[in-house]
Amino acid sequence: MEYVLKNLGFVCALGANHEDIVKNARNGNTGAMFSGDVMVDGEKVPFGCAPVEKVYDSRMYDLIDCALNQIVVDIELLKQNYALNRVGVIIGSSNTGVSEAQKLIEKSFQTETVIDKNVIENLELGTPARYISGKTGFSGPVFTVSTACSSSLKVFQSARELIENDICDAVIVGGVDARCDFALNGFNALGALSKTHTNPMSENRNGINLGEGAALFVMEKGCCGIKLLGIGESSDAYHLTSPDPTGAGAIDSMTKALIDANLGPQDIDFINMHGTGTAANDAMESLAINKVFGDNILCASTKPLTGHTLGAAGAISMGLSWLMLKYSFIIPHVYDGKFASDCAKIRLAQIGDNKEINRVLCNAFAFGGSNASLIMGK
Numbered sequence: 001m002e003y004v005l006k007n008l009g010f011v012c013a014l015g016a017n018h019e020d021i022v023k024n025a026r027n028g029n030t031g032a033m034f035s036g037d038v039m040v041d042g043e044k045v046p047f048g049c050a051p052v053e054k055v056y057d058s059r060m061y062d063l064i065d066c067a068l069n070q071i072v073v074d075i076e077l078l079k080q081n082y083a084l085n086r087v088g089v090i091i092g093s094s095n096t097g098v099s100e101a102q103k104l105i106e107k108s109f110q111t112e113t114v115i116d117k118n119v120i121e122n123l124e125l126g127t128p129a130r131y132i133s134g135k136t137g138f139s140g141p142v143f144t145v146s147t148a149c150s151s152s153l154k155v156f157q158s159a160r161e162l163i164e165n166d167i168c169d170a171v172i173v174g175g176v177d178a179r180c181d182f183a184l185n186g187f188n189a190l191g192a193l194s195k196t197h198t199n200p201m202s203e204n205r206n207g208i209n210l211g212e213g214a215a216l217f218v219m220e221k222g223c224c225g226i227k228l229l230g231i232g233e234s235s236d237a238y239h240l241t242s243p244d245p246t247g248a249g250a251i252d253s254m255t256k257a258l259i260d261a262n263l264g265p266q267d268i269d270f271i272n273m274h275g276t277g278t279a280a281n282d283a284m285e286s287l288a289i290n291k292v293f294g295d296n297i298l299c300a301s302t303k304p305l306t307g308h309t310l311g312a313a314g315a316i317s318m319g320l321s322w323l324m325l326k327y328s329f330i331i332p333h334v335y336d337g338k339f340a341s342d343c344a345k346i347r348l349a350q351i352g353d354n355k356e357i358n359r360v361l362c363n364a365f366a367f368g369g370s371n372a373s374l375i376m377g378k
Contacts, residue, residue, distance in 0.1 A: 211307020275301020
């Protein structure tokens, strides 16, 4: 059975529509990530489906609305083709409404007032998927996957299983995470936050930059378009926050994705790395890629362009890969050019690289050794 990712609603630091994101990604434009004015408030362009009351303003809702606005036509086609209870919604996220809730909880302590129950409700991990279901009217299975940074790559396996088992005919699937001081301070406490631009695979790398965004796909059975070819997952449970330095879990997930897609390493044209810019992740991932693929497949981390979007990172990575396949360009790996001595040899994509890209593998590796790899292709 073949599965097609029919369309994509996408907002990240590179832009709030396909044209801007492609232009900035193609040119390796990192300036957008720090400009502070790229994001679009989704409420300025009202979504064309059923209104849903917001119990309080949330950046998460704005990002979702911005992405949903881009796939209105596809949503209407789903309603024409399928019963509402045959369309599911599966979203990967880790922050939900934490940022706004934190402010309201702090205010309640200061004023000695009772916290509104709606504040707590919007902290629930199910909120993003429930919100999309309410807005679109789809009443199939609705849930959120939250496995830290692998969340919104793992959702595609869940979506595929719903269709395979004849529970759904189609699924709105993807991820969202909004900026959040709680996460920012947490990564800073871990010593993982870079105070300069993130620099993956560099001798001078010193941590991550956090980002935000949403990427929503319409997934159905089909053979025409950009297809989901294979998925691999693993859980090595090596350490609460550090990856297994041998790359065993990453090797397992990438190998399983290849087997699932019935492909060999030579069939992959591009690897969209997890590539966080931390010493431990980059050394581990480069070693794993080298062991499975060798050192001649084009690779890039897109996090210098978007920031690390945590629960949305997998879907953001897939969104950029989807655009790369659709519009036939190569995303460059942006760093200072000083390849790290503790990283295994891999081939980093550069501006000007010219190669036909037909199949892309995306990686997402999370705290606790929750790993996922996904292959998509034309």
